[in-house]
Amino acid sequence: MATGSTKRRVRAPNQKARTAARAAARYDLDNLERHEIVALVSLTRRAYRVPARPGTLVTRVIEDERSVQSDLAQGVTIMVARTHGSRPRLLGAVRLVEDRGALFFSRLAVVPSARGRGLGAALVGAAESSARAWGLDEVRCDVALGKDLIGFYERLGYEVEHEYLGPGGLAKAQLVKRL
Template sequence: MNGRVTIDLDAGAAAAPEVIAVMHAAFTEYARTGQPSGAMTETVESLRGEVAAGTRLALVRRDGVVVASAKHERTDDGALYFGRLAVIPEARGQGWAGALVRALREHAHASGLAGLTCLVRADEPGNIALYERLGMVVSGRGERASRTGAILAVVEMRDAPVH
């Protein structure tokens, strides 16, 4: 993670074009699996609508260039849900997802929330393992309808309980 790094956890609606660009670059790979991501149906306008409804946008910049993004919002059960965590393909393996998850967790705790939660496709063991390395555990399994209309098996992940 060389260079000047900034993490903005509330980049606002003005960041929607950058978030969409990162999201689409990162999630395009799912089209090759036969189960394209609903992220590809999101637009600048739809994202701005989510921000207006309370979703926050997070960005990681290296030397002014956005390398990672995520959406996040408080849940009714006192956690911070994050979704669409995306790292541009050429910046993967450099710790950006971990940096963003740690920043979101710190923000959650500073805000009095219990920790983080997210949903991950059940058929993405690499993503599940990443979040486990970052202190999360599988807390449930189920199915969700994608924005594409596909029904996907997912796992819910939460911060591991602290003993």
């Protein structure tokens, strides 16, 4: 008996870069403004929610207005992707910090309704542009193993540098890209 198979379209890296460039042009990628903090908290919750278990977040993403304000006060840069127009909506975000001579990005998030159109890749590209602007030639991020997400980053030029056990024994990898 034939079994159903899921075919996934695999895009070539240069096509992926073009898709990301189109996404970058379609949205406004810029630093978070203070009045957008509530929208950011909502975006993160929607992005990290487990679809089958609406009350559960994918990883231990504990975020509220106070924690975002605290991150900003500690020098974390939060970049967001907004729609253009008179009433912009937040569709994606990523956090950037400088760590030991490299730019480290985390909490990459795109709302479910805007996925698969290059916005995630565009936000990673914006993180890399920030690294260059900050005079850094290395970009790093952590990813949980076993979620296939490593393929997403590898197509953007990232390599696994090392694997480790994170909080709660979660298997993770640190990825790096030299610019």
